[in-house]
Structure formats: structure tokens, C-alpha cells
Amino acid sequence: MADIVTVDQRSRNMSRIRSKNTKPELLVRRLLHAAGYRFRLHGAAGGKLLPGKPDLVFAARRKVIFVNGCFWHLHSCRAGQHAPQNNSEFWAEKRRRTALRDAAAVEALAAAGWESLTVWECELRDLSVLEEQLAAFLGPRGTSGH
Numbered sequence: 001m002a003d004i005v006t007v008d009q010r011s012r013n014m015s016r017i018r019s020k021n022t023k024p025e026l027l028v029r030r031l032l033h034a035a036g037y038r039f040r041l042h043g044a045a046g047g048k049l050l051p052g053k054p055d056l057v058f059a060a061r062r063k064v065i066f067v068n069g070c071f072w073h074l075h076s077c078r079a080g081q082h083a084p085q086n087n088s089e090f091w092a093e094k095r096r097r098t099a100l101r102d103a104a105a106v107e108a109l110a111a112a113g114w115e116s117l118t119v120w121e122c123e124l125r126d127l128s129v130l131e132e133q134l135a136a137f138l139g140p141r142g143t144s145g146h
Contacts, residue, residue, distance in 0.1 A: 024121045025055050025067040031131055032056070036141035039065075052105025054116065063138060064109060066102070066118045074099040077122045 032039065043053030043064075050057065054064035070080035074095045084091045106116050117137045123130055135141070 022067070022069070024069065024119075024124055027124055028065065028067050028119055028130075028134070029056065031127065032134060032138075035131065035135065037134075037138060050114065051108035051112070052102065054105075054109075058138060061115075061138060062113055063115045063117070065134075065137075066106075066116065068102070068118055068120055070121045071095075072098060073102055073118075073120075075120050075122065077120065079122060080120075 029039075029041075037058070040057040040059060042055065043050045043057060045057050045059040050064060052066065055067045056065040058064065068075065070077050071082065072095065074080055102118075106118075109116050115137075117134075119130065119134075123133070
């Protein structure tokens with residue numbers, strides 16, 4: 001199927017895709033804040049950026065959360081496995097590099113003593129399950145996790 005927009009319009013559309021403060025990230029932040037968890041944003045802990053710039057940082061707990069879009073980060077769900085037909089080699093390589101970069105960041109965080117959780121965009125459909133998953137990962141709220 002041919003692209004229905006011009007190359008310039010596609011470029012403009014792609015340039016507007018956010019990496020921070022996305023709708024899925026804001027939803028997870030609202031859930032956690034309402035549940036009593038407090039966090040830092042976008043990879044900051046102790047004045048330094050953590051590997052992969054996690055979306056949410058729980059420094060006292062040494063835990064981080066990434067909120068990833070299924071398409072961009074090559075999730076195993078249907079949306080993540082959908083491959084663009086136009087310029088397919090470019091997109092396949094770009095998404096593969098993103099997945100490799102994500103894995104390297106999680107590995108570097110683990111080596112530094114941090115636990116990480118990835119919340120996928122498709123997991124936001126069932127908020128009660130997501131809330132349970134987040135609470136299980138973070139532990140009791142209102143404490144530093146010790």
C-alpha cells in the first residue's frame with residue numbers, strides 16, 4: 001500500500017512524536033501518584049542521568065520504570081510486530097537498534113544495582129492489572145522500599 005502523505009508531511013508528522021510526557025507515560029504517572037508513590041522523572045537520580053533515561057525513577061528504592069510504545073520499541077504484541085511497508089528496511093533497522101539500546105540500558109542499570117520494569121503501551125488497556133503489576137514491583141507505598 002502506498003503512503004498517502006508526501007515525504008515532507010511524513011517528516012513533519014514523525015518529528016512531532018514525543019519521547020517525554022507521552023500519553024501512556026502521563027497515565028502511569030497519574031496512577032502511581034494517586035496510589036501514593038513519589039518519583040523523579042526522565043532518568044535523574046543523584047544529579048546524574050541513569051542509563052536509558054528511565055521515565056520514572058524511584059531512587060530510594062533503586063527502581064526505575066520505562067513506559068514504552070509497542071511499535072517503537074518492538075514489543076511482541078500485534079502493534080509492536082506491525083512493520084511499515086514503505087521504507088521497510090529503514091524502519092526494521094531503526095526499531096531493531098531501539099530494542100538493542102533498551103536491552104543495553106536495562107543491563108547497565110542491573111549492573112549498577114537498579115531494578116527496572118517496562119510498561120508497554122498495550123498493557124494500559126487493563127488498569128487494574130497494571131496497578132497490581134506496579135504495586136508488586138514497587139512494594140509498599142509511602143516508604144522508601146526498605
